[in-house]
Amino acid sequence: MRVEKHPILGDAGQRETVNITVDGRVIQARKGESISAAMLAEKLRICRHTTKSKEARGLFCGIGQCTDCVMQVNGVPNVRTCITEVQEGMTICTQEGVGTWEAKDE
Amino acid sequence: MNNSKIDLLVVGAGPAGLGAAIEAAKRGAKVLVVDENARPGGQLFKQIHKFFGSKEHMAGTRGFTIGEKLLQEAKEHGVMVMLNTLAWGIFKDNVVVVKKDDQSYSIQARKVVIATGATENGLSFKGCTKPGVITGGAAQTMVNIQRVTPGERILMVGTGNVGLIVSYQLMQAGADVVGIVEAAPTVGGYDVHANKVRKAGVPIYLGHTVVEALGANEVSGAVIAPVDCNFQPKKEEAFQVECDTICLAVGLSPRIDLALNAGCEPIFSPVLGGHMPWHDQRMRSLTDVYVAGDVAGIEEASTALEEGKLAGVAAADDLGLLGSEERDTIYQEIESRLNKLRSGLYGDKRRVAKLELMEKGCENHEQR
Amino acid sequence: MQNEYDYIVVGAGVVGLAITRSLAMKNKRVLLLERQDFGAAASGTNLGQLSVADRAAGLEIEMVKETFKAYAEVAAEYGLEYERKGGLCTLETEEDIAIAERLVAEKRAKGYNLELLYGDQVRKVEPWIENLKGGVYSPDEGRINPFKVNHWLLQEALDAGAIYLSHTEVLGFEEIEGGMACLSTEGTYTAGTVILATGSWSKELLKPYGIELPMGYIRGTAMVTQAFPKVMNGPVEDGAFFTGNVPDGDTIYFGGVQEENGTIVIAQANRAGEDYNTAIDNEDLTKMAKLFLSHYPALKDIQIVRAWSGNTTTTEDDEPFWGFSEELPRMFLAIAFKGAFSLAPAVGRRTADWLVDGSYDERYEKWSPLRVGRCEEEA
Known part of the structure; x- marks a missing residue:
């Protein structure tokens, strides 16, 4: 749930939107927010599944320390989504284990 | 450089x-x-x-x-x-x-x-790694900086100042705090913070601890129980609390x-x-x-x-x-x-x- | 007076653990003393590389094979992550290729299973590697989890009745009637024979007894990445270790292994030193990372999570010291085994056979600590 009105912080106001894709679904994020925040606003909480027991993991510390919220972002695994800002056109996937990876041609 | x-x-x-x-x-x-x-x-x-x-x-x-x-x-x-x-x-x-x-x-x-x-410290209980178990600091970052609530019905663990203040801030942001759990027999933080959440009708479960986070893949509830004099949960007196987020403010x-x-x-x-x-x-x-x-x-x-x-x-x-x-x-x-x-x-x-x-x-x- | 133990093993590195296990399995009373905890020094800071190509034909190769067989038998039960998918030695210059061509031909004639790869052929075995002139592929090589090996050896030693005391530092030795006394921070212990498996600490420990082993230290620095999808097959090692072609002053080697959990251990920066030293040098780390990236440019997004260094010992002739010492006849040395994870279980078994049953192979002579004095006399 987005916090649009706040007794101390005031109104969030109109914020520029950014389109990102999470596991194939296009969602509208707000410019400047983290991937985690954009996902929470859509009630998406599973970031990855662990390698051995395939358990779900999501946001935990929110400041980039614990690495529980890592996902595959634009093909790169292990991206900490709580401290990575959304960018227009970003493709985000739930990470299975250590993820999959293919070298990009540059 | x-x-x-x-x-x-x-x-x-x-x-x-x-x-x-x-x-x-x-x-x-x-x-x-x-x-x-x-x-x-x-x-x-x-x-x-x-x-x-x-x-x-x-x-x-x-x-x-x-x-x-x-x-x-x-x-x-x-x-x-x-x-x-x-x-x-x-x-x-x-x-x-x-x-x-x-x-x-x-x-x-x-x-x-x-x-x-x-x-921030974590706390170990069954299901503590499930999405929906977050730290107090993470909750605060989400509501006050990112302006997104981490959940809608939140169970707070810990009554130090962080637990009390973040509970109140979650409410200011429009989330529902379903309760605050504290293993010690008394509230840890300042009275002024505790009174604010009490006044808002949030139950404080003193002498209780979280036993389990419920939910298939994500948190959909919590089991809490009173603790004995060794801080061990009395399992026979455990009960369920409905929540979608468990927030740890345990130091x-x-x-x-x-x-x-x-x-x-x-x-x-x-x-x-x-x-x-x-x-x-x-x-x-x-x-x-x-x-x-x-x-x-x-x-x-x-x-x-x-x-x-x-x-x-x-x-x-x-x-x-x-x-x-x-x-x-x-x-x-x-x-x-x-x-x-x-x-x-x-x-x-x-x-x-x-x-x-x-x-x-x-x-x-x-x-x- | 009856000794408390038949044997005291000093040092719970992989060699000390293997010897303790083999002696205990022969129903001997064995005490293992360790100043930190098991696998704390070189045995816990290495890559777990299983090497074959750089081993001498004959005894050494036999011991390597025996070791691999021992791993294979318990790998599943103890989760050793024992893998032999082949190792690659990288060749960076035309000069390296020329040396490798000669060496590979020589070694193949002696029965080594080696293949010389040219240019992009190396990507057949390591698909993401770049900027090489070629490589020497050794299908028999592989890797193992060194921590799991240490644990296996200790567990079986304890199961067989050995006593293990961690955080017990040996301060000195005394010859007593019918044995040796070990003075330690936790008290004095006696045994018929003391086995020193103290790796790079040995030099310091032996000095007061007039045993001057010509040993040097090499401090190797490595670092490890976050867990990452599978990108490396076997260990990759700098060709310098194979060809011996080391440019002057160049002590940063290319190499690495990917662990079963996905982390990549990037190696290695080597510095020769006079003392035991585990400091980490910033410049070495930077050079090592740059060298690695020059051969794995596709891994530019990978995060390093930790760096560490460990010390290994070197001897003048690159051979270990294995056998009784001259000055203290009840002291047996087992130190400076190069790449001990390819040898330790065999060293353990053979040490126990030698000490308990008197089973001795004449080829052990070349590793005797007594060779030091003899060489000098001859010279």
Whole structure:
């Protein structure tokens, strides 16, 4: 749930939107927010599944320390989504284990 | 920037780091502050409540306003702040290596202040790794900075000031706090914070603990139970609480990786949150390395700021930038402010623990 | 007076653990003393590389084979992560290729299973590797998890009745009637024979007894990445270790292994030194990372999470010291085995056979600590 009105912080106001894709679904994020925040606003909480027991993991510390919220972002695994800002056109996937990876041609 | 020599390098742009930077820069030191985060201020910018203490500690001011003031002051005194810059190692001759974007840079500094803050503690119970179990700090970041609630029905664990304040802030943001669980028989934080949440009708389960996070893949409820005199849950009296998020506010530990890497000696103090680097009365931990703020023992933001100032002054002093007249008064001024912050029921404990920490290290140092 | 133990083994590195296990399995009373905890020094700071190509034909190769067989037998039960998918030695210059061509031909004639790869052929075995002139592929090589090996050896030693005391530092030795006494921080212990498996600490420990072993130290620095999808097959090692072609002053080698959990251990920066030293050098780390990236440019997004260094010992002739010492006849040395994870279980078994049953192979002679004095006399 987005916090649009706040007794101390005031109104969030109109914020520029950014389109990102999470596991194939296009969602509208707000410019400047983290991937985690954009996902929470859509009630998406599973970031990855662990390698051995395939358990779900999501946001935990929110400041980039614990690495529980890592996902595959634009093909790169292990991206900490709580401290990575959304960018227009970003493709985000739930990470299975250590993820999959293919070298990009540059 | 490679090998650029500066007088003081500060790691961490929270209250302690900025306090140190400002005090050293004021006295003519060339100061660089690095911080791994995208924003400066450490955890100050998510503190939307008014701080306590006396006027000289900016009491009555909200955390983020203090942050803004510090940044402004740092700017006025010519402090350079590099953000998104992770200090990952301190090598011999005070070479601090930082990573920014895809590059590493070596920065040689004459003095280094380590103000890396703290890490929030976790709590172990069945299902504690499920999405929906988050820390109090994460909840605060989400509602006050990202402006998204982490859930709609939240169970808070811990009645220290963080647990109480974050509960209230979650409600201010429109979330429902279904209860606060506390293993101890009494509330840990200040009454004024506890009264706010009580008035709002939030039940506080004293003498209780979380036994399990329910839910197939994500949290959809919690099982809590009263604890016996050994803090073990009485399983037969357990009951369910409906919630979608469990928020852990169960204390902090000093973030000492970098200090240990620099060679600081770890000292253990339960009152101050675990292991922390030894330091003397002027925050010196090694010949050229100072520590300040939560990394030097968990206290609160105002104390961190004062410790930072003390470290900054001491660094300036050791760099030969402190006038002899000022030297006679400045340390006393800061110490007296620190003593005021470390008074009262909880403050006294911390003051004593802090003294023990300094002494303990001294013994060890002498033994060597 | 009856000795408390038949044997005291000093040092719980992989060699000490293997010897303790083999002696205990022969129903001997064995005490293992360790000043830190098991696998704390070189045995806990290495890559777990299983090498074959650089081993001498004959005894050494036999012991390597025996070791691999021992791993294979318990790998599943103890989760040793024992893998032999082949190792690659990288060749960076035309000069390296020329030396490798000669060496590979020589070794193949002696029965080594080696293949010389040219240019992009190396990507057949390591698909993401770049900027090489070629490589020497050794299909028999592989890797193992060194921590799991240490644990296996200790567990079986304890199961067989050995006593293990960690955080017990040996301060000195005394010859007593019918044995030796070990003076330690936790008290004095006696045994018929003391076995020193103290790796790089041995030099310091033996000095007071007039045993001057010509040993040097090499401090190797490595670092490890976050867990990452599978990108490396076997260990990759700098060709310098194969060709011996080391440019002057160049001590940063290319190499690495990817662990089963996905982390990549990047190696290695070597510095020769006079003393035991585990400091980490910033410049070495940077050079090592750059060298690695020059051959794995595709891995530019990978994060390093930790770096460490460990010390290994070197001897003048690159051979270990294995056998009784001259000055203290009841002291047996087992130190300076190069790449001990390819040898330790065999060293353990053979040490126990030698000490308990008197089973001795004449080829052990070349590793005898007594060779030091003899060489000098001859010279």
